[in-house]
Amino acid sequence: MRYWVALGAAIALSACGQRAMLQPVEGASLPPAPYGAEVQPDADDLLALDPTAAPDRTVELRTRSEEREDDPFDLPPE
Template identity: 65%
Template sequence: MRSGLLALTLALTSLALAGCARQTELKPAAGAELPPTPYGEAIQPDAGDLLERPVQAAPERNVELRTRSEPREDDPFDLPPEG
């Protein structure tokens, strides 16, 4: 019982410490370089440019919330299973 409590306490403590990471500017590792310039680009993108996601990778959501119940429209693809 006591060893289980100790293990749980250690796990929670290590998880809390792992969340206390220091945030610094990203740079390539020592001796490493950024990837080569993309084909057709005139300038080499820096680390910040490479981390930005294009709109196609994370599109904005267009969600229309329904405020009241509405009957469903007929779905021509909602077919019964073939047996």
């Protein structure tokens, strides 16, 4: 029984994706253009991430486990 419920939930969630271009709701408009901008950004421009919102990783991830060094400030609660 649980298998069928989990399978049904997985199928329902996989069908939630939006495949059409985003458009404002009828009667509504896009937000006003930013101060000083010469053109009104469209929906795709508004959805693009700013580089500061999703910065590139600049550090290399550890590839294997390593022992932690002793931390003198890692004290138990009083």
